[in-house]
Amino acid sequence: MLPQDEELPINLQRLQAVTRGKVTMQKRLLEIFFQAAQGEIAALKEAIANQDFATIEHKAHQLKGSSANVGIAKMSIVAAELQKQAHQQTLSEANQLVNEIENYFQKARQFAETYFSD
Template sequence: MTSPIDWDYLATLSGGDREFELELLQAFVEDAQQRLTALVEAVNQGNVDQIKRDAHHLKGASGNVGISAMQAVAAQLEQSTTTETLGQAKALIEELQHLFNTVVNEVSA
């Protein structure tokens, strides 16, 4: 499976400092974990505004560290979630969690 992390982007961002890249990713992982938990709660509560806020934050944060697959799914979640599409939102959050777990495994390897 290919990595969800764009290591070339990170290398450009960090000037090739691998330790800094891992620090950035670790900070992302900590923040994203909280956002994903909040997203699950927001879906369970039907809080569309909160879903959009957390998805927007996750979209920016994942883009900043070169995880474009998560960025794309978060963008879709932010743009498409309404009270009528909460079921679809759950599926998108599951996809985000899967991508997140892949990132965590790669960062901690």
């Protein structure tokens, strides 16, 4: 038995709603998300190191939307905070926020691998 969706790294109700309950589509959507998000996180780290506020804001915005779309709400919330800080050109918590994003990313990926294992 699975814990409540709020406790899971991925909100399965959200994922099922987006994919109309099609498991194959859920797997594919998450594969695409994880591949893209990995690149976005790497780009965020580089942009933070270069204090490139525009890129940080853009990449954080992309992660905010894509993670919300697949049901990884906590990652979306942290990405929104990073986007806000980049917009304000404040990076005092940027590394910590990227670490949190990466942590939620890893938890979601591990959960998906276990949940969708055949």
